[in-house]
Amino acid sequence: MVGRRSDPERRERVVRQATDYVLAQGLAGLSLRPLAQALGTSPRMLLYDFGSKQELVTAVLAEARRRGSERLMQGLPPAGATVQERLRDIWTWLSARERAPYARLFFEVHADLLAHPERYPDQAGAVTDWFGPLRAVFADLTTGNDDTATPTLIMAVLRGLLFDLTTTGERERTTLALERFAALLRAPTP
Amino acid sequence: MVGRRSDPERRERVVRQATDYVLAQGLAGLSLRPLAQALGTSPRMLLYDFGSKQELVTAVLAEARRRGSERLMQGLPPAGATVQERLRDIWTWLSARERAPYARLFFEVHADLLAHPERYPDQAGAVTDWFGPLRAVFADLTTGNDDTATPTLIMAVLRGLLFDLTTTGERERTTLALERFAALLRAPTP
DNA sequence: GAGTATATGAAACGACTGTTTCAATAACGG
């Protein structure tokens, strides 16, 4: 009485492949037909599994975010390290060449968020969660109980330098700037 | 023997109107037909004046950049002010609500640059020039002769905080972070 | 094999894109 069994793995498999594709090709010009061809499937099936392109994109962004946080967690949460060491480690991880696709997608989503906020109901979440785990690493670096300034500043430096790096490609100059920031952080506040 | 005279002002007029439109509507989904209708002209005329959509976009970006630098120059180059005062002034100017469209376009172009570098032959120029004049304001803030680290860091902080502000809208927290950075800068490097 | 539920291909739909073609209009000098 039961017909053909559904394949629940297929959707997840497609999400993973589509995420690879989006990381490689970008999100802006994403189109179902080329995507389907690259994945060896058809636009018909993509819509069969996801209902609409928007839901596919949402799933892909969730997967990309998941990958980013995962590798970040396991990668480098130095426990008793100094601020400078933590900063350097994170910058090394963030600015690595193999992370470039993630950085690009990160900025691409941010731009799309500014243009179409309605597409991202979990407002700041979509973009900030990527950096959320990072923020935790520097949670102890506060000058007071409810000091959000220092973590915010650190995140801004990382994001701003990543912006610079992706634009200019000048790894040396941006890395020196991070070292300078680390030195400033070590100094006691006057 | 000479026919109808050409109207050289028309193109500039259209560029200004189109720039207003792009600042308001964004660059990502820009389309000739809606743009033409909003400007009271036709796609035919836009292509007549600019040859292609790409050239129109290039002209619009140049105009937007021109406006940004212009208002920045006249706005607030404090001469003998302290670093903190300069930082605060610039952040006040950058983060002002009426600057939001520029910020959005700024990040939109950056994302597009990462996806299609070939469209921006003057590589870093397209995006960086917007911040170029700013950099000059802090040119004296170096620890050595060829210290690019400090200006780079300052620009990163401003860009990163602007990124945060446009995403979250939390003006108070981001402004506090800038104050924290200003305090760090005042401290002597140990 | 019958019945049934899932999966999938082929094609079409309507709307949109940047751009081109062709013809018409408008402003000028002689």
Added chain:
DNA sequence: CCGTTATTGAAACAGTCGTTTCATATACTC
């Protein structure tokens, strides 16, 4: 008015887009 040059409108072109429709194929239980 005529010739000439600039400007413009209407329509078509060739393509892409997300999505839907319809029919078919596949895998499963009984």
